[in-house]
Amino acid sequence: xxxxxxxxxxxxxxxxxxxxxxxxxxxxxxxxxxxxxxxxxxxxxxxxxxxxxxxxxxxxxxxxxxxxxxxxxxxxxxxxxxxxxxxxxxxxxxxxxxxxxxxxxxxxxxxxxxxxxxxxxxxxxxxxxxxxxxxxxxxxxxxxxxxxxxxxxxxxxxxxxxxxxxxxxxxxxxxxxxxxxxxxxxxxxxxxxxxxxxxxxxxxxxxxxxxxxxxxxxxxxxxxxxxxxxxxxxxxxxxxxxxxxxxxxxxxxxxxxxxxxxxxxxxxxxxxxxxxxxxxxxxxxxxxxxxxxxxxxxxxxxxxxxxxxxxxxxxxxxxxxxxxxxxxxxxxxxxxxxxxxxxxxxxx
Amino acid sequence: xxxxxxxxxxxxxxxxxxxxxxxxxxxxxxxxxxxxxxxxxxxxxxxxxxxxxxxxxxxxxxxxxxxxxxxxxxxxxxxxxxxxxxxxxxxxxxxxxxxxxxxxxxxxxxxxxxxxxxxxxxxxxxxxxxxxxxxxxxxxxxxxxxxxxxxxxxxxxxxxxxxxxxxxxxxxxxxxxxxxxxxxxxxxxxxxxxxxxxxxxxxxxxxxxxxxxxxxxxxxxxxxxxxxxxxxxxxxxxxxxxxxxxxxxxxxxxxxxxxxxxxxxxxxxxxxxxxxxxxxxxxxxxxxxxxxxxxxxxxxxxxxxxxxxxxxxxxxxxxxxxxxxxxxxxxxxxx
Numbered sequence: 041x042x043x044x045x046x047x048x049x050x051x052x053x054x055x056x057x058x059x060x061x062x063x064x065x066x067x068x069x070x071x072x073x074x075x076x077x078x079x080x081x082x083x084x085x086x087x088x089x090x091x092x093x094x095x096x097x098x099x100x101x102x103x104x105x106x107x108x109x110x111x112x113x114x115x116x117x118x119x120x121x122x123x124x125x126x127x128x129x130x131x132x133x134x135x136x137x138x139x140x141x142x143x144x145x146x147x148x149x150x151x152x153x154x155x156x157x158x159x160x161x162x163x164x165x166x167x168x169x170x171x172x173x174x175x176x177x178x179x180x181x182x183x184x185x186x187x188x189x190x191x192x193x194x195x196x197x198x199x200x201x202x203x204x205x206x207x208x209x210x211x212x213x214x215x216x217x218x219x220x221x222x223x224x225x226x227x228x229x230x231x232x233x234x235x236x237x238x239x240x241x242x243x244x245x246x247x248x249x250x251x252x253x254x255x256x257x258x259x260x261x262x263x264x265x266x267x268x269x270x271x272x273x274x275x276x277x278x279x280x281x282x283x284x285x286x287x288x289x290x291x292x293x294x295x296x297x298x299x300x301x302x303x304x305x306x307x308x309x310x311x312x313x314x315x316x317x318x319x320x321x322x323x324x325x326x327x328x329x330x331x332x333x334x335x336x337x338x339x340x341x342x343x344x345x346x347x348x349x350x351x352x353x354x355x356x357x358x359x360x361x362x363x364x365x366x367x368x369x370x371x372x373x374x375x376x377x378x379x380x381x382x383x384x385x386x387x388x
Numbered sequence: 389x390x391x392x393x394x395x396x397x398x399x400x401x402x403x404x405x406x407x408x409x410x411x412x413x414x415x416x417x418x419x420x421x422x423x424x425x426x427x428x429x430x431x432x433x434x435x436x437x438x439x440x441x442x443x444x445x446x447x448x449x450x451x452x453x454x455x456x457x458x459x460x461x462x463x464x465x466x467x468x469x470x471x472x473x474x475x476x477x478x479x480x481x482x483x484x485x486x487x488x489x490x491x492x493x494x495x496x497x498x499x500x501x502x503x504x505x506x507x508x509x510x511x512x513x514x515x516x517x518x519x520x521x522x523x524x525x526x527x528x529x530x531x532x533x534x535x536x537x538x539x540x541x542x543x544x545x546x547x548x549x550x551x552x553x554x555x556x557x558x559x560x561x562x563x564x565x566x567x568x569x570x571x572x573x574x575x576x577x578x579x580x581x582x583x584x585x586x587x588x589x590x591x592x593x594x595x596x597x598x599x600x601x602x603x604x605x606x607x608x609x610x611x612x613x614x615x616x617x618x619x620x621x622x623x624x625x626x627x628x629x630x631x632x633x634x635x636x637x638x639x640x641x642x643x644x645x646x647x648x649x650x651x652x653x654x655x656x657x658x659x660x661x662x663x664x665x666x667x668x669x670x671x672x673x674x675x676x677x678x679x680x681x682x683x684x685x686x687x688x689x690x691x692x693x694x695x696x697x698x699x700x701x702x703x704x705x706x707x708x709x710x711x712x713x714x715x716x717x718x719x720x721x722x723x
Binding site: 092093095097099100101110112113115116117120122123124125127151152153 | 425484
C-alpha cells in the first residue's frame, strides 16, 4: 500500500482564528501542496489551488454503536481526492466553529477506504485567549474542541494581560493536560508545530511520553518562536517569572491518568477496557495508553475516540526501560476512583 | 488458484493509462478510459489520443451515454466525449464537484452536486431537483424518463418531467451506489456498512444483502437480468433475481474466490460470464453455471494496484480494464 496522506483537522470556536492559521499554513514557503476541505465554501478567501467545500453531513453508523458518528461528506471527498493522487501532499480539514471534532476523527477509524488512503495526523484547536474562558462556560462545543486537541494554539495573547493568559492556560490544562500548547498572536506558529505531528500514529505515542503524566511540570518552551512577532510587546517575558500553573478543576470535563508499575494481565485488562469503553464511550472523548502485558516482550499501545479503539503491539521494551503500564482518558464526568480501582485490579 | 484455471493472459495488450483510471467504456469500437488527471484516453485504430476533458482537474465519475462517454470532474464540469475525440461541455457547476452521474442509450444524462440533481433529456432540456441530502448515486430506470438517486437514509425515484414529489424509499444509513434490475422490479443500493440494501419497488419491501467484508461499490447485471454481480468480498458475490421474491431468503453464488477482494465486476453482454477485477490487480473471467475460471491478468503482468474499472464491448469480444495506479489492458477473446 502506498504512503497514506496525512490529514490535519483544524477546529476552534467562532472567531478564534482558524482561517488565519489556515492561511498562514498555506502561504508559508514549504514546498508542500495541500488539499483543503473547508466549510461554508466561498465565504472566506483561501489562497490555495485545491479547496473543496464540505457540508458537514454527520450520520450514525448502522452498527449499533451509538456514538459512531462519521462525516459522510469527508468519506466522499477523500474518495474523490484519491483520484488525483500525487497532486497533493497533505489534507487539511477545517471544521465549523460549532463542530464536534469526534465525527471527523472517527471517520478515519471507521471507514476502511478512508483508512487505506489517509491517516489522521493531529487535531489542532485554535482558542481565543480573550474569550475561551467564557466559551468554556457556555459552549460545550468549545470544551469538546479543547478536550479533543493534540495541539492547541492559544491565540490573540496580545489582547489579554499576563494574569488572564495564565488563567486561561490553566483552564485549558484542567481539561486537556496532554496537548502541546502554543501561545500566539495572529496564529504565528512554526509549521512543524501544527503539521506532521503523527499524533494519531500508534508508533508515536512514544513521542508524547515526556508529557505523558507530567502535565503539572510542563513548561511552555515556545516563547522563542514568537520573538519575531510583530505584536510582541514583551509580555511573554513575564511568564517565565510566574512559575507553576494555577490548578483548576473543571466540573464536567477532566482527564484521568493511571499508572501501574509492572505488568497487566491482558485476560483481565482487555475485557475491562472493552466493557468500560462500551459503557462510558459516549463520555470518553480521547484515550491513550502504553501497556506492559504479562509475558509479552513488546509494548502494547492504543488510542481511542469514544467507543473506537485502535491498538497494537508496538516494539520491544528496551532493557533499560521500566515496564510500566500507563493510561489516560479525557472525558466528561469520569469516575476517577472507580476507573483507577478497576485498572489496578488488572495487575498481573 | 483452482487447477482448472486456464489463462488468456497472452491475449491481453497492456498499456499505460498515465493516471488513475476512474472508468472505462467502449465508444463504438474505440476503447475509452476516463482518468484521474482529467483526461479521456481513446485507444482508436489510429493510435492513442488523449483528450483534455477536464484540464487540471480529476474525472470523478463517468458513464456511457449512447456511443459517447459523459464525464464529471472536480472542476464542476460535465463533458460529453465522442469516440472521434470530439468534446462538448454539457454543464459547468462552478466551485462544485460532480459527485454522481448516470446516462443511457438515448443520450439522456443525470448528474448531481451535493443535494442538487440535474436531469438533461436527449433533447437537451435540463430539470433540477433538490434531494433531502447529498446524493451519492444516480441511475435511470429502464422504463420511462425516471431517475433513481441514493442519499442518506434511503433512495428516491424522480420523474423530471412531472411536478409530483419523488417516491421515497427509506432505510437508515448512508446509501452510495444505486442500480435497478433490468425488469424494473428491484431497486438496490450499496451502503456505508458493507452491505447492499434493496427494495421491491411495487411494495417497498426491504431486503438486506449482507456478509461483505468491504463496501460493495461495483454492481453489474447479467444480460438476462436474472443475476446481479457485486464486488466487496474475496469472491464475486452473485445474487439471483429470477424469482418474484428476488434474492430474499436465497444464498448468492460465489465465484473466483481468492485471497484478495473483488474491486470491480462486469457481466458479459450475452453470456453468463462475469469479469472480476481484484484489489491486487488480478482479473478473472468466471462462468456462472460451473464457476470455471479463466485468468486474464495475474502476478506476472506487474499487477499490484486495484482494478478500478472493467467494461466489455457490445459484442463481448473485448474486455477493457484499468487500475488505480494508471495501468490498463485490453483483452481480445480468441475466435
